[in-house]
Amino acid sequence: MYLRLHLSFHFIQHRWRGFFNCHKMDELSDYLRSRHVPEEDIQRMEQEKMDSSVITLMTDDQLREYLPSYGDRLAVFGYCRRKEKEPTSRKSKLFDRLRGKLSRNKGDHVSETDHQTAPKNAQKNAQKNAQKNAQKNQRKIEIGWVHFREGEFVQVRTKKGGGTRKESVMKDSTKQNLIEKAVQLFIPDGKNAEGSLTDFDIDLTDFQRHSLEDSITVKELYEKTKLPLLRFYLTTKKRDIASDINLVENNSDATAQEGENTHARPDIYHLSTDTSATDPVEISTSDVIFVGSSTVFANENIDSVSLLYTTVNPTDASSLQEHETLFHVGALDDSGIVTFRTDSISLMEYSSLDDTLPLSTELSIESSMPPSMDMFQEQANQRERVKKIIVLHRGQILRELIVVFSEENIMENDFHFKVILPDGKLEKAVDDGGVMRDILSEFWNDFYEQCTMGNGFKVPCLRHDFGKQEWESVGRIITFGWQKEKYLPVKLSPVILEQALLGFVESDLVDSFLKYVSESERVIFESCRSDFEGVDQEELLEIMDIHNCRRLPTADNFEQILKEIAHQKLIQEPAFVIEQWNNTLAPLRSELKGIAAVYEELQPTSRKIMRSMTYPSTQNAQEKQMVKYVSAYLRESDTQHLSLFLRFCTGSDLFTGKSITVSFTQLQGFQRRPVAHTCGCYLELPVSYDHYPDFRHEMNKVLDSNVWVMDIV
Template sequence: MDDLSDFLRQRNIPEETIETMLKEKIDTNVIQLMTDEELKNYLPSYGDRIALLGYCKRKENGPLSSRKSKLFERLKSKLGKRKTAHEDGCGMENEEQSETTVKKNALKPKRKIEIGWMLYDEEQQAFKQVRARRGGGTRKVEISKDAKKSELIQMAIGLFFPNGRNREGCIADFEIDLKDYQEVAIDDNITVGQMFHVTKLSILRFYLTTHKKKANQSIGQDEVMSSPLFQDQDSSLSQPSSSSAVNVAMTSQSTISTAVTSDFLFFGNITNHDNINFSLHSTELREEDLDSSNIVFVGPFSDSEPQILDDTLPISPQSTSTAKAVKKILIVHRGQVLPELIAHFCDDGLLDKDFKIQLVLPDGTPEMGYDDGGVVRDCLSEFWKEFYDQCTTGNTYKVPFLRHDYGQQQWESVGRIIVFGWTREKYLPMKIAPVILEQAAFGQVKSEVVENFLKCLSESERFVFQSWQSDFSSVDKEELIEILDNHSCRRMPTASNVNEILQELAHKTLVQEPAYVIEQWAKTLSITGNSFQDLSLVYENLQPNARKVLRSIVFPEEMNAHQKDIQKHVSTYIRNADLQHLSLFLRFCTGSDLFLDKKILIEFTKIQGFLRRPVAHTCSCVLELSMYYDSYPDFSAEMNKVLESNVWVMDII
């Protein structure tokens, strides 16, 4: 109670009030159980009550924290005593265990090692280790004790240059060597096991060193052969599965010469497309598949755009002239759509080029879907779903927030993706608040800012603000002040200033805070903004609803009794579906989670039993349904399982 009295005197509380509280035995525990009205009898000032409650909470947490620290100290002392006793009494036993461990390691065919990457710094004239955030870091792997320098180099290339290139450039652009933990070059003939025996270390560390080649240095065929693009590496030496590469093994000399002399460029991963028969069970390209290829494969890249033909493979002048008309294939991995698509569109000239998208499964298997619109729509849907989760805040409407790892290049890339989706498929990220896109496209706001702002808030905050607008006397003042404080509002709310304060908060949230993002998006949106002048109408048209979806579904003109029953099931399912399931249904059938006014053609199959399931073709927007459903609940349950599984693979060309 003495501490409480001192605190109250510091707040200039009258002495008679303090004496009254002491007489009534009001301490910190009692205060926390009191309502605000009860506490108001002693402290009329709202600020004093808030300060007193904060003081009580700190007092409650203080002893607990000190108690925890004392417990930790006691635990440390006990552990220290136990360790000392163990060292004194069991020294010989530890030595025997150590010798046993050494013997066991000597019998193992593989040993764990650490591998890092060092890049030559031209300014400091020295090798510098590359950090993990730039694609380097220290990797721990297992390798055979019989492995030599060449195998270690090959493994390191697979780790730090997974697609044959990284943000620093292509592997063929560097002079490569391998050094030990002392940064001394390793002998070509010494094995990993011999190095463990000589150094007596529990784990060895190696560094892949790369030094940029001079301009006059050419790339030999042996270097091309040793590149990871032409190696089928062991899975234990490759990068993690979340970003695993789809490498194609070129095993014969004739295959390589064909790749060199054709109009076929290799950037990143090589996957399935319309002119190559790609076997899911084989990583070998046949020579006849390359004869008529006119395709450039562009894997994910970050800082620099892919090299042109002259810098990649030695080809004839005739082939160089045709390289400008080459069609590109953008490789995008499932689960990595957001960073990889942003990396692709960092190329400011990509919008002017004709390209298609190849999706790759997380296990490295390319999806067999042929990109005739459906793959692009599906890729855009997945991209914006990840973007909303990782780069925005808000509820119904989203607002981009600044990330430390997203600079000018990344935000400009997102702006190009917006333009690409609109010009290619009329797809627009309609969860982004319209005010933001209007400011970026037209340089001014056309929508109602406060209305946009309220849709960015949670339902509870929106309800409080709307109550404030309609009837100030009915609002919980404490909750209102707390919400305004969370939005950094510095004004006291009244019945007369509600519109003014909401206008200020809305402008700060939707225009001022994302101003940098809007500035980068404006570089591309301002050019194509005229194509969606009435943004509110565009948003309304893209929003799915049951009436629009039912209007877009086309059934065969002639149907039997079973087929007519399925028609009724489909209509009932669409009418009962909420917005989330409507979006999933549209994405399953068309690739897009928005309504793009695509006609969905219904075809009937006779699949029954265990194999029965809905099958969709997103490019042609065809939905295949079995005729054999016993009832509507049977149909609805199966459709929900498919849509909610979130595991859709494009395995039909």
């Protein structure tokens, strides 16, 4: 039976192939008759079986023997190309159905010959189905263990009883159920490498270090986060028994009242196997606000981007002792605002403990003392706005920054950036503007490559993974860059921002379009505008077909057609993006009325950069020679290298008006290299170059490497 069906399939396939070839000929003949091609030419092509698949293989000279008219040949070539691009026909679908039927019949034939094993296979399938049905009410989760040590929570390695475990739990499991499961895994028999169960204050957090609510279930968390796999962390911290004793001796009534409040607080969890154990010390988490990123990219691991700040009232003396366990004096930055490490723990089972890096320096013994009231008062007077630290990963700036700015109220807070290198180490840089400018430059360079189309000017292109929220986030980044550092994405076509900001276009559409298309297309278009008859018409028609032109261009209508195509490419196609940016760019309407002029000011030129550079007032002969080398290098550099030079010195690849201060060093040999400090816009140049080509070669090597590590604070 299988052999007969197999032969029948090939017979039908052969018959259908002949039928569809005839069908192709009929369609081509009808198309030629619509163009009033002589009937004898059409019959001649039919006799020699010249269908659309054959014509695509022919040259213009070969087709001239059948179609003398040049216009008919161009039209037929275009018709055949369109037919080749058509989706799968009914013929292919029929073949797929026959193949599927053949494979099913083959399977039936095998099962009949092997009927003795059928009961065993049926039994195995039944067991598998039963297991699947039993697991419908369960979901997979990951559980890790972080322990409080030396002023911060760090994940415990696998060899010390930690690591990350995968478990199946019921969908209706709550926080208490998950804590019990985690205790069984990481504190078996009530003990582990860090101590006994009764020595710890225990809590459970999600992947963003948020303390879980009591009533929320695993099912609700999956529906809320849309993540493929949830991760939880059991947090443990040893209790300060000495402080408990002193507290009881000094104020027993207050201790009793605190004990009652502790048991009434839903966000405090203490597990103990000994019912007679001392009442636990309260660790408050209600005054710590975790600001996490939303799940913009459902398939991406974004738990590494999180923000954390405190809302402790600095004037409330009674709350000072309660928050003593939450921070230390050593965690305060120069601005006087309390900041904490903000990088969440992700993929820790594959990394070592060294990959967990704090954002602050090591805490000294003195830093463990509680902060004074004067210090808190000074902080409150200095700044009322909450300050955040955003941790990003080098090479993932595009996606992570879009996640951060997806929060609508993100612009209401002050924040600085920290960057983690690909090797997991934190860049040794303090964000005093330079890190922020460098992040903006990397973001927009990645954005141009991954989210736009065009040559000189770029136009945002629609992506299936970019919706309303993502494009609004990009709009906030534009607003943020201009307000903080006067940075605009100047490679975006100015008509995009004009339409989004003003609701109309000020710049010339055609000029912007000519900078959008490729260099070869621009040459053809400009030639048509000056001398239409002198342009290769075949090449022009191919280009117009690429841009979906529906009319035959002539000398009279070419300018109008060019304006229509420019409006389609620059305004109509990115209309959805422009609509989302209309509201997010509203704060810039009063500042950016002449966008074309702003673009011109931000473009780097050698003259602008040389005027912004400041040299020492007194210079020796070597230093004067280096000044000449720098001026010569800037004059002969193209726009790309001028942008790289600015980013190397200031962090920004645009000219934002920053003054670059130059100093000279005596570095020689292998240590000789230019050194830049982007926060203060300082450039250190060795004076040991014997010739200008040596300086130019070394500077180009540094700029073209595109591997710059901020390792100087």
